[in-house]
Amino acid sequence: MDNGTRRAWSWHKQGLDGSLAGTSAAELLTKTGWARSIGGANPYLTLFSRAGIRRKQIDSDVAALKIHELPTARGCTYVLGADDFAWGLSLGQGAAEATVKVLDKLGVERREIKDLEDRTLALLQEAAANGTGPLDPKELREKLGAAVRSLGEEGKKKGASTTLPTVLGLLQADGRIRRVPVNGRLDMQRYAYTAWGLPAPQQSPEQARAKLMERYLRWTGGATLKQTQWFTAFTVAQTKAALAAVDAVESTVVDPDGLWMLPADAEAAATFAAPAEEQIQLLAGSDALFLLRRNSADHVAEEDRGLAVGREKLALTADLPDHPIVDRGRIIGLWQYDPGNERIAHWLFHEPTDAVQGRIQEVENWIREDLGDFRSFSLDSPASRQKRIDALNAASR
Structure with missing residues (x-):
């Protein structure tokens, strides 16, 4: 796979391509993480x-x-x-x-x-x-x-x-x-x-670990040994036993360096093609698309890897400084919610399309109507994120 298709594969496995519309909350969490x-x-x-x-x-x-x-x-x-x-x-x-x-x-x-x-x-x-x-x-x-x-x-x-x-x-x-x-x-x-x-x-402890491994590989569409251990906190021996229990294979179909995958995913990935049309989503920085493998930098296109808001370049960050705007797995911008102005402050890396502008408006309306604010974590507040909001506003000008 080229990098664009690889990002789109993760996007698809996470159900961000619209394939899970109408699914219940419990079903969705089981299927995507x-x-x-x-x-x-x-x-x-x-x-x-x-x-x-x-x-x-x-x-x-x-x-x-x-x-x-x-x-x-x-x-x-x-x-x-x-x-x-x-x-x-x-x-x-x-x-x-x-x-x-x-x-x-x-x-x-x-x-x-x-x-x-x-x-x-x-x-x-x-x-x-x-x-x-x-x-x-x-x-x-x-x-x-x-x-x-x-x-x-x-x-x-x-x-x-x-x-x-x-x-x-x-x-x-x-x-x-x-x-x-x-x-x-x-x-x-x-x-x-x-x-x-x-x-x-x-389930026994061994069966529970195998069940989590099967879920994790299905949610991600494939992961390295190090990534599986980060998410599960299994020992090396426990990790290897869980991989064997779910018949995982080390495949190069998605990544030339090899990923541990479920056999069905390795087969499906071999014929997977990235969608031709835009699929825009605004996600949280802690969304499973990035958190499961802590690989947000992999979702930044080569031409955007030198971009930065502040000192650290996007390609060097383990965790994103703001929430991402994403198209088929590729991060195309960053955002924060500004409750004082009831708007999404955002910075797009390139000229916005109608689809991008439309989705930003949809999520802005949803936050205003359903949540009132969009907190990243328990101690997050409008005051604590004001510098980030100001930085995004400045970058977008």
Whole structure:
């Protein structure tokens, strides 16, 4: 494949070519990849860009537990479909257990953690039975009293000011409780907790790793060994075992240096042709098209690789400084939402076409009507991104 076709292949595998219009949120997340959630709006744009799903429907699916935000691969939070809850959650248990080791170094014994686990779970189960509803961390601390221990300045340095966050992580990691967004929205990082009781996964740890590998290779359309390990956090031995379990092949059909691919994808890629017509999307910087392999630079055309907003050239950035405007996998511009002016501030690398201008207007209207703002992550704010907005405005003139 040439570079343009290679980018279009990833675009196609991500369902950004319009092939998933009308798909439900849960189905789409299964087919194209879990949506990274860091208190930002990426999950909403992930579903809107691929299937036109609006925020009202997404929030309804969250409330109905058709989709949910859970800690999974690498202990990171993603929005998953219901069929993936149990086995996906099991992949993040190691990260939850790692926080126990931090508490151990701070002098907290496991029996103290177990006691707090039992008390917290009982409290949330009682609240659920009484119809009290989810409890936020402040309410939990007040009700648990002295059972929650402050770990002082040393704990703060290690990211553990009290014992409660670790216990909440442990309870969530095996589905005994779940975290609920207090206003029902995925882009506002304020949570309460409720008892859950999710059934244990039917898959063994080995089977869960193989399932993730199959999904990951299908979502990406092929990846290097290093890229698979970055996303999954599997050891070399676990990675090789998972690749063998899904009959993955190392193929040069997409990349001359070789990618690990599912056999069906290697066969399909051999006859794949890039679409002739423009397919314009505005995506989040954390969209799966880039995040799954952390290869945003590969989506910049050779003629644009020297471009930069600020000091760092686009071809040298592991993570994009702004959100991308993309055509068939090729990044053709950058954008940020300016809530003060209710507009998308953008910089296009070349003269805009009608399709580009039309899609920018569509996404601008969607943000205004559905979200009110477009936050990249939990601490993002209009004030914190103003320099980026100003830089994009200056570059576009």
